[in-house]
Amino acid sequence: MAMNLHDQVAAAFAQDGWLSRAEPHFRPRAGQTAMAMAVAQTIEVGGVLVVEAGTGVGKTFSYLVPSLLSGKRVVISTATKALQDQLYLRDLPRLVQALGLPLRIARLKGRSSYLCLHRLGQVHQSKVALDPQVLRAVARVQDWSHGTRTGDLGELPGLAESSTVAALVTSTKDNCVGSSCAHWEQCHVNTARAQALEADICVVNHHLFFADMEVRDSGVAQLLPTAGVVVIDEAHQLNETGIQFAGWVLGTRQLQSFIKDALADVTLHARGLADWMQLLGQLEQAINEWRAVGGSSPPGTRLRWLGAAPETLSEAAWRRGLHGVGHALRALLMALAQVAETAHAVIPLYERGARLLSQLASFAQPVPDDAVRWLEVQRQHLRLMESPLSIARLMREHMGQVQEGEALPDPQKAWIFTSATLGDDEDLRWFTETCGLRNAQVLKVESPFDYQHQAVLYVPEDFPEPAQQAAHSAAVAQLAGDGAQALGGRTLVLTTTLKALDAIGSQLQQRFGMFEPIDVLVQGQGPKHALMERFRAGVVNGRGCVLVASSTFWEGVDIPGDALQLVVIDKLPFPPPDDPLVEARSRQLEVVGRSPFGDYMLPEAAMALKQGAGRLIRRETDHGILVVADTRLRTKGYGKRLVQALPPMRRIGTVAAWQAALQALETGEAAANPGCGDGGERGAASQDGA
Structure with a gap:
């Protein structure tokens, strides 16, 4: 009798199942098996499953094994091209080979790849x-x-x-x-798309997932309807990525490059069929007049845009400028439409102009309720931005029929969303609300790591307030430098602002200079992958390593083993209150009587803190110290909630305890973990695959 999916998955993850036969370092873990069983059940009955799987659970195998055994077409979307390559080149081939199934795997990236x-x-x-x-x-x-x-x-x-x-x-x-x-x-683009449509398993990335959906470009838009299982890995990045694509950006630079391409095209294919120079000249002049309306603000200004025009600008002048560009663009399009019959080559140009005109028209309408709009003034250009406040509506459209605002996913299809950080409450509301997944089944799988013994959380008792920027950054640099000196490098400093990045980076570089055996790497002073490779290598030619980085290094950075033993976070990572999106989300919550701080700022900070802290312990054999150099974690009422979002590490606060913890790491006492040598570390590494 054929086994159902539930039994097949249970057999795969058992003590002597085929995973342990195929993977020399595999050993069953309760959390990993529980997640795999939940995924299998969702695949069998259809629906939506949201899983937060702590670091070390090995979530990649938990969703891959049931997906591969299901016999359905699978689309997996992950956050970056690097993670996509890892799945396609490493994890999937290994499992497909172990399963002995004749499955075709493909990977699809965006055009620009x-x-x-x-x-x-x-x-x-x-x-x-x-x-x-x-x-x-x-x-x-x-x-x-x-x-x-x-x-x-x-x-x-x-x-x-x-x-x-x-x-x-x-x-x-x-x-x-x-x-x-x-x-x-x-x-190559066509070949990749054709292979993706023929494959049993296709790996895409979140950018492509949304870009294709929005422009209905062939690719993911054709793939999704045929898939029985859709897995969204690193799902915590979904909302940010989706918002970029669901929003509109229209800049005078785009219009200028349209003029340039139009001139080249009509000269080549439609010379003399209309007075092109006059039409293009009128459009150029209209753009310049419109740009002058916003030109009085200093470059880099972001103007709020709640009414008919961005704040501080004359409404009448703004509307005149916008309509002037619209009329000139429409006149050019009418001329292109007339010659398109004979000069087919201008059709793509016409379509591009029509897209620009419809975006322009949308900016002439009032701001939609669930969106935020602002104007960025640059040195030579204007950028009009509009963004939804969440991707809830977008996801509901992608996931099937929408009835009375509720998503009713295709009953035959399984949607699996997973990440190490999806919320700091039982319902994972931070994630499910922004994605409109109200009726999803939710599962939290704890990390198997022994944080009490593997890690220490140091929140200094006596430290400058974060508001005293210069003094605070100097103290962070001093503390991180002391730690790095004791450990011979092995230190990652994560900053919340670029200002702090520069200050802390330059102070550490001055301190360690040429004569100390420590290299100080600072984000922006080299390509990300080169900095990461040097940092991962640990001690090279007797020189240790410190990396000072901001936003993009807070997550997705995996440095197992001794190369990283100290993570210093300079401040609590609250969203910047003057960011237009942050302001608008806060206003939206106030309107419905909710607290912008408690319901938005705090969960956002908790998630970012959790991501940053997740860099420290990556394997069962790792040991380290997490420093959060922000006294608010001790003194404010909300500090408790933020500490609870972190893994359950042992907490210290005095300088003496900090020095003792450093010394224990230095002498390897903290790493005295009997019977778990190199093999255990590698085993965890090969199995995690996440």
């Missing part, structure tokens, strides 16, 4: 003289292009995604020439 052969060919025909360094890099791409099967630029070491070269040799939706392209048959 793939080489465009048409654009590569155009580089050398460019009228603009290119920098010799850029040309050398293009030549490297050219060499690589002959041998690559995927066209994924991630295969090329040392090519940064944000580099000018990447932009030259990849396509966007706007500049892709479509099926008229000479390389259409060998197009």
Whole structure:
């Protein structure tokens, strides 16, 4: 008799099941098995499961094993391309091989990740003289292009995604020439999409998940309807990513580049068919007049926009400027529409202009209730921004039919959302509310680590107040430097602001200089992956390492073992109150009688703190100290709630206890964990896969 999914998964995770036979270091863990069983049940009956799985649970196996055994098509979305590659290149092949199932795996990234052969060919025909360094890099791409099967630029070491070269040799939706392209048959984007649609398991990332949904570009939008299981890993990043895509951004820079491309296109394909110079000139003039309306504010200003115009600007002048651009753009579009019959090549240009016009029109309407709008004034440009306050509505649309505002997911489909941090209450409301998952089943799986013995939380009793910025940063640098000196490096300092990053980074670099055997790395002074590689390597040529970093290093950074033993967090990571999104969310809560601080600021800080603290203990054999250099954790009433969000570490507060904890780490006393040597550490590593 064929086993049902529940029994198959139970057998896989058992003491002598096939996982322990296939994975030399596997050993059953109650939390991992519990999560796997819950995932299996959701896959069998359909519905939504939200799982917070503490560090070390091994959540990757918990969702992969039931998904692979289910026989359904699976789409997995994770936060970054690096995590995507890890799943595709490491975790999935191992499990598929162990299972002996003939499953096809694919990975799909956004357009900007793939080489465009048409654009590569155009580089050398460019009228603009290119920098010799850029040309050398293009030549490297050219060499690589002959041998690559995927066209994924991630295969090329040392090519940064944000580099000018990447932009030259990849396509966007706007500049892709479509099926008229000479390389259409060998197009890497098309090949990747075709493979994704044929695969049993496809790995995507959150950016692509939302980008494709919004523009209905072929890719994820075609994939989702055919999937029986959708897994969203690192789900705590979903709301932030979704908001970027569900929002509108319209800038005068976009309009200017449209004018530039339009001039090139009509000169080539529709010369003399209309008075293009006059039409483009009128649009350019309208943009300049509109830009002048917002131009009086200093660059970098963000103006609140609650009424018809952004605050401090004349309503009449603003409306005149916006309508002027609209009229000029419409006149250009009408001319393009008339010539499109004979000059087909201008159709993509017309469509792009029509998208810009409809965005412009949406900014002429009042601000929707569930959104926030603001204007960013830059040196030469204006950026109009609108963002929803949460992705609840967007997710409900993606997940199936919506009735009376409630999501009713396709009953046959299973949606699994998981991360190490999804809330600091039993219902995980921080996550479920922002994603509109009111009726989801919720499961919390505790970390298997023994935090009482593995980690110490130090909140200094006597320390400058965070409000005294300069004194506070200096004290943090002093404390982190003392710790690093005692441990020979092994220290990660996480700051909440760029100002603190600069102050603490420069003070530590002065302290350790050339003559101390410690390298001080500061975020921004090198590519993230290079900083991470150096930090992970630990002691190199007798030199230890300190890394000072801000926002992007608070999560997703995995440094197991002795390379990291001290994490110093400078301040409680509350959201910046002057950020337009933060302000608007606070206002929205006040309107319905809820507390912006208690219901929004505090949970946000708790989640960020939990993420930062999660960098310290990654394996059963890790030991370390977490310092939160913010006395509010002791003195304020809300401190207790924030401490409860952290793993249950032993707490200390005196300088003497701090020095004793450092000494214990230094002499390896704290690491005296009998019978759990190197093999145990590696075992946990190979199994976690998260």
